[in-house]
Amino acid sequence: MKIAFACDPLDGFKIYKDSTYAMMAEAARRGHEIHVFQHKDMAFEAGKVVANISRVTLTGDNNDWYRLDAPIAQELTAFDAILERTDPPFNMEYIYATYLLELAQQQGARIFNKPEAIRSFNEKLAIAQFPQYIAPTLVSSDTTRIKAFHGEHRDIILKPLDGMGGAGIFRVKDDALNLGSIIETLTDNGRQTIMVQRYIPEITEGDKRILLIGGQVVPYCLARIPQGTEIRGNLAVGGVGVAREISARDREIGEALAPILLKRGLLLVGLDAIGDYMTELNVTSPTCFQEIREQTGFDVAAMFVDALEKQAEAWNS
Incomplete structure (x- = not known):
């Protein structure tokens, strides 16, 4: 198969722990062709979604682990699989990339995970679709509701809906210390929706x-x-x-x-x-x-x- 990875620049990979690298190495071991491009390399041009895509050769040298061919403008439909492996932040540029990938999919490209699914599954909020498996949870920007949730559960976690790597997570215990300030900060004074959950010991x-x-x-x-x-x-x-x-x-x-x-x-x-x-x-790049x-x-x-x-x-x- 010809497999193209939509991923971050290879020179930033830590190959001893990177899951995308593990995918590439296993696919290459089986004889599949490995190619890479970044979101910024994509374009809608002459009615097709194309990207400047480079073939990758894995060298087996941990210090100099890849060789990149010169990029070639190709339609995404030319590949047997496109793997979306770009790390968050999941910002508007990421959203625009999913629109281009979805258009390529409509033209026949085979994309995993599907761009519409990535866009639809906010990594925090998606759990609300399966309430039988989650702890007591509130999603709101309303100070009164958040304070009432704390009043009921007494020990809570507050976090932004667009965070990654643990950024912006706060715990507030029974004493409610700094609860008002934390709510103001995370919700931008009521302008940003956040998630609040009962603390799980x-x-x-x-x-x-x-x-x-x-x-x-x-x-x-x-x-x-x-x-x-x-x-x-x-x-x-x-x-x-x-x-x-x-x-x-x-x-x-x-x-x-x-x-x-x-x-x-x-x-x-x-x-x-x-x-x-x-x-x-x-769902973006587990x-x-x-x-x-x-x-x-x-x-x-x-x-x-x-x-x-x-x-x-x-x-x-």
Whole structure:
């Protein structure tokens, strides 16, 4: 297959932990052609969605790990699969990119995850579609509602709907210390909608990344455990990742959601859970492939490429 990755610049990859690199390496090992481009390389031109796309050769040298051919303007329909792997922030430029990708899809391009699905699934708010699996949650910009939610639950987490890597997350305990100021800051004085959730004490055991691939649940998760006085387990803020078998509850949630999400065009989803509750659905560029493989031996990238090949075969049949 010819596979094109819509991703960030390769010189910024940390290949010892990057999941996109793991996908590329496994696909290349199987003999597939690897190509790359960035969102900014796309254009709608002469009635077609095209991009300046470069073929990649993986060298096997950890210090100088790739060779890039000169970019060539090509239609996205020329590839057997386009993998959207650009990291957030999910801003308007990202939205515009999904519109171009969706147009390319209408012209025959095969894109995973589907751009419409990426756009429709806000990674925080999407959990509201499955309320049976979430902790008490409020989405609002209204100070009165947020304060009433705190009054009911006494220990809460507040976070923006567009954050990543744990940015902008606050905990407010029973004393309500600085609650008003935090609400003003996060909501921009009522102009921005935020998410508020009951604090889940099992965060001390880890914020679990559960991967759903091709409608199936990866049997291991990565528990990202907060360190010191932190309440956030995100690896970006110093959390320590510990791979472990998923629990019965995690499997229950994953098996319920995985086929639904696949039907909606999401080949790969990073479901986050704390304790028995789902907290996020990550659909832009879910990660943790390499940490799970290194600690358990389970080859997540191989499972992903298996699913990608299956989807491509189904598309051809």
